[in-house]
Amino acid sequence: MIDRTIDQWETQHSASTIKNTIAPLVRVLDEAVRDDLLPSNPARNRSRRSLGKSALNLKENDQSPRVHALKDLATLTALADRCGEVHQSYSDFVMLCALLAARGSEISGLQVGDIDWDQRIVTIRRQTYPGAGGLVTKQTKGRDIRRVPILQALTPVLERLTADREPEDRLLTGPRGGVLTTASVRDATKWDQLVTDLELASLTRHGLRHTGATWLADAGIPLHVLQGILGHKSIETSRGYLHPDTRHLTDAAARANAFLDGQENPTREPPAKTRRTAAPGR
Structure with missing residues (x-):
């Protein structure tokens, strides 16, 4: 519209x-x-759609979700540590969003029983977010239950959050024991100023999901598996996290250069003239 x-x-x-x-x-x-x-x-x-001469400044990949991703685990950890200076739960929120490649509302909806240590899998089945009449808990955005592997970097966080707790307990709660939402993280941490101080000014909380998705794609996880982890209905949405592969262009350039070099510096000898044999009876 x-x-x-x-x-x-x-x-x-x-x-x-x-x-x-x-x-x-x-x-x-x-x-x-x-x-x-x-x-x-x-x-x-x-x-941002270009008009007139501004079309000259258009970049093809400006809308790729990859541009919102943090560059590495060290940067993510630094961000989580800064949030943890306000309260540990805000640090945990950052780590969970990124390393589960999940939406903030899905992290808010997690329960202790959603963590399966035997298979090292987190099951994402619900989301919790502020609604007009208060907090709303319902199915995930795609209405699908999806399973996400527990990465090693997230293990200490989940071990601490699940220790000696009941399966129906909310996995992550705020400083006062209430539901932690992306809005409360934003306000409590003074997010915009915090990420600016870390030279990550364009990072939103949803950018943490983009971060996890990008890292999984760069790790070489098959596209259909990535789609399942992220819960995308269309595989084309998941494809947006793949790194642009230009190796075929590099190979094409090498072949073309070799061909042109061969024209400038011929190395092949001209074909030898064949001796014609007279036909019998002549």
Whole structure:
């Protein structure tokens, strides 16, 4: 709907007028992304559409979810440690979101019984988030139950959170024992300032899920397995986390260069002339 509306505006108004009109909507939907209510901001994506000469600045991979991922485990740990200075639960939230490649609302919905130590698997079956009348707990976004492997880096966190607790207990709670949501993490940690101080200014809480998904893709996990872990209905959505593979282009360049070098520096001798044999009876 946003695209159709702006398509119509582009036939009637100047680019600056359209930009100024979209700006308030972009800011409102940015808050929805920060609160993990939306995976991305459709108005922001559309507001970046190039007009006229600005098309020269368009980058093909600007919308790839990979651009939101942290670069390595050390960076994730540094972020978690800073959040932990406010309270340990905020550090745990960061680690769980990233290393389970899960949405913040799904972390809020986890129970102790969802952790299977025998198979080293976490089962994600519900989400909890703030609704109009209070907290809402329901099925995950895709309405599917999915299973995520427990990575070694997450083991100490889960061991501490599950020790001597009942299966129906909420896995992660806030400083006062209540439900921890992505919004409460944002407010308590002063998230925007914290990530800016760490030179991660563009990182949202949902970017932690992008981080885990990107790392799993880079580890070479088969695409259909990645799709199952992330709970995507379309495999094309999961494909967005794959690293662009340009090796075939490098190989093509090497072959072309070898061909051109051969033209400049011929190494083959011309074919020898064959002696013709007279036909019998002549």
